[in-house]
Amino acid sequence: MSQATPSLSRTRHSLAPWARIVALAVCALLTLGPVLWTVSTSLRTPAEAFDLPPRIIPTDPSVEAYRGVFDQIDVWLLALNSTLVTALIAVGQMITAGLAGYAFARLEFRFKKPLFGLVLATMMVPLQVTIVPVFLVLKSMGLTDTLLALIIPAFPTAFGTFLMRQYFLGMPKDLGEAAMLDGCGPWRIFRSVYAPLAAPGLAIVGVLAFNYHWNEFFRPLILETSGQNYTLPLGLVSLQGNLGTGSISVVLAGVVLSMIPAVAVFVVGQRPLREGITSAGVNR
Amino acid sequence: MTNTRIPDAVRPKQPAAPPAAAARPSARDRGARLLATLFLAPTIVGIVVFTVVPIVGSVVLSLFHWNVIDSPSFAGAANYREVFTDSTVLVSFRNTLVFMVFAVALQLLIALVLALAVNGRMPVWLRSVFRSAFFFPLVLSAASISVVMKYLFNQDFGVVNWLLGLVGVAPVPWLTSENAAMATVILVYVWQQFGFSFLLFVGGLNNIPKEIHEAASLDGATGLRKHLGVTLPLLSPTLLVASVVGIINALQVFEQPYVLTNGGPGDATRTAVMVIYESAFEQLRFGEASAVGVLLFVLIMAVTALQFRLSRRFVHYQ
Numbered sequence: 001m002s003q004a005t006p007s008l009s010r011t012r013h014s015l016a017p018w019a020r021i022v023a024l025a026v027c028a029l030l031t032l033g034p035v036l037w038t039v040s041t042s043l044r045t046p047a048e049a050f051d052l053p054p055r056i057i058p059t060d061p062s063v064e065a066y067r068g069v070f071d072q073i074d075v076w077l078l079a080l081n082s083t084l085v086t087a088l089i090a091v092g093q094m095i096t097a098g099l100a101g102y103a104f105a106r107l108e109f110r111f112k113k114p115l116f117g118l119v120l121a122t123m124m125v126p127l128q129v130t131i132v133p134v135f136l137v138l139k140s141m142g143l144t145d146t147l148l149a150l151i152i153p154a155f156p157t158a159f160g161t162f163l164m165r166q167y168f169l170g171m172p173k174d175l176g177e178a179a180m181l182d183g184c185g186p187w188r189i190f191r192s193v194y195a196p197l198a199a200p201g202l203a204i205v206g207v208l209a210f211n212y213h214w215n216e217f218f219r220p221l222i223l224e225t226s227g228q229n230y231t232l233p234l235g236l237v238s239l240q241g242n243l244g245t246g247s248i249s250v251v252l253a254g255v256v257l258s259m260i261p262a263v264a265v266f267v268v269g270q271r272p273l274r275e276g277i278t279s280a281g282v283n284r
Numbered sequence: 285m286t287n288t289r290i291p292d293a294v295r296p297k298q299p300a301a302p303p304a305a306a307a308r309p310s311a312r313d314r315g316a317r318l319l320a321t322l323f324l325a326p327t328i329v330g331i332v333v334f335t336v337v338p339i340v341g342s343v344v345l346s347l348f349h350w351n352v353i354d355s356p357s358f359a360g361a362a363n364y365r366e367v368f369t370d371s372t373v374l375v376s377f378r379n380t381l382v383f384m385v386f387a388v389a390l391q392l393l394i395a396l397v398l399a400l401a402v403n404g405r406m407p408v409w410l411r412s413v414f415r416s417a418f419f420f421p422l423v424l425s426a427a428s429i430s431v432v433m434k435y436l437f438n439q440d441f442g443v444v445n446w447l448l449g450l451v452g453v454a455p456v457p458w459l460t461s462e463n464a465a466m467a468t469v470i471l472v473y474v475w476q477q478f479g480f481s482f483l484l485f486v487g488g489l490n491n492i493p494k495e496i497h498e499a500a501s502l503d504g505a506t507g508l509r510k511h512l513g514v515t516l517p518l519l520s521p522t523l524l525v526a527s528v529v530g531i532i533n534a535l536q537v538f539e540q541p542y543v544l545t546n547g548g549p550g551d552a553t554r555t556a557v558m559v560i561y562e563s564a565f566e567q568l569r570f571g572e573a574s575a576v577g578v579l580l581f582v583l584i585m586a587v588t589a590l591q592f593r594l595s596r597r598f599v600h601y602q
Contacts (some may be wrong), residue, residue: 020406034432034475099323109317126580128577130577217426218557237427255429
């Protein structure tokens with residue numbers, strides 16, 4: 001018995017890693033499978049798109065489907081709208097979250113605790129619960145069916161503010177105190193000492209904002225009614241509607257086009273994205 | 285816009301700073317308070333206008349009948365009475381809860397198993413490949429991925445049924461039968477979302493000190509016993525965060541059922557948020573939509589509060 005146990009556990013240790021890695025590889029393939037299929041189908045001719053078994057490498061790769069997307073919808077306009085909305089929100093959130101996060105971390109003022117509580121509480125409020133009044137507020141401002149309707153309400157970010165507060169709290173207090181002894185006022189201390197150190201934290205806020213708002217569907221669906229104000233996800237779903245039973249390849253080519261910036265952010269901003277998600281686990 | 289206004293407003297104060305140095309505390313405090321006001325203004329004003337006022341607005345609107353065109357008329361509790369007797373609304377809440385239970389359970393289970401597996405011994409590059417693979421679907425748009433999934437789960441020419449056919453399973457009506465449709469929506473949602481919990485778990489596992497596992501191994505704990513007896517309790521704070529966020533997100537599901545099934549067949553996959561969308565923006569019944577929104581809000585708060593209460597018994601902080 002006492003001899004059998006160690007040998008048994010040893011075989012388990014030498015076998016298990018391989019079995020585990022193979023199992024993980026299968027899971028990874030299942031996870032990426034739909035994306036690979038999308039890319040490969042978008043490169044097939046419409047006639048080949050329905051072929052089963054699906055050929056991962058198209059026999060006769062063609063960009064015909066991509067041409068189809070450009071014929072069906074104004075991809076450039078949608079991409080421009082998406083870029084404009086997403087970039088402005090990302091920059092806006094970096095500014096508002098950076099400023100508010102710093103105030104909560106390093107400045108003294110009245111009602112600090114209740115105000116911070118208010119910010120945290122709004123993280124719990126789902127967008128869908130407030131969407132009807134938000135729609136009415138924007139309507140009364142005459143902003144519905146404009147890109148501003150998507151941009152302005154997205155500037156304040158409770159999660160970003162929280163994240164930046166943590167970030168500033170993690171910086172040594174002595175830096176600011178030394179600057180104060182040198183005669184710096186509160187603004188100089190922020191501008192010259194702490195703000196430059198905050199860049200990595202701001203990058204997290206920006207990347208999270210970009211990823212979330214690039215893919216956003218619910219708000220554009222409600223707030224944008226005319227096609228020229230659509231963003232990419234909205235245009236794609238309408239593309240699918242336009243085509244009905246038409247070409248899969250064209251729809252999937254559109255999906256691939258809309259994925260490109262998201263994938264680019266994934267490649268470049270993978271670490272900030274991961275850190276943002278891991279650091280508190282709330283972002284959508 | 286705000287970032288140019290703030291420096292301009294503050295800069296005039298700057299030359300005044302050296303003379304104020306004599307009366308240091310009060311002048312500096314006033315400067316800091318002014319700065320705080322300016323720094324907080326965009327965030328607080330935004331939150332008040334686009335979250336606080338709308339919450340109050342939702343509650344108020346839920347007491348009125350209103351179709352935007354005619355002037356609103358007071359309805360009292362009529363919208364709520366209607367909501368509680370409207371079979372579509374009731375079914376949508378039941379669907380939302382069913383969706384939440386299965387989606388969150390599945391998502392946490394898959395994420396936990398994969399995080400434990402990825403955390404085992406393997407080359408560093410391989411670990412980062414796996415980590416990226418499981419995280420990847422998170423960066424894609426739920427709407428466009430649902431478009432893709434609609435083809436994959438097609439009963440007649442979808443790849444999923446073709447694969448099942450290889451092992452002799454008859455074609456499944458994934459999106460067109462009442463029983464299968466909800467399961468498909470859950471699968472698609474979990475496929476995209478499990479990476480979120482996975483990342484949380486990987487982070488949580490990395491925070492567990494190695495010595496604890498070594499001590500457990502010396503005491504003779506192996507494999508599953510070690511995971512259940514040692515790892516899981518240490519991971520419980522992360523589990524709490526993952527389940528709270530998972531539940532809040534799941535209760536708001538919209539894109540997947542909207543694109544995959546549009547709530548059907550029948551009402552089989554209609555969720556609470558879909559009802560809010562349809563009654564407000566398709567049927568122009570803003571009062572009823574707000575009542576559903578208020579109920580969803582209460583539900584989310586109640587579930588979250590319950591969870592924190594229950595967690596006191598199961599969550600161990602180091």
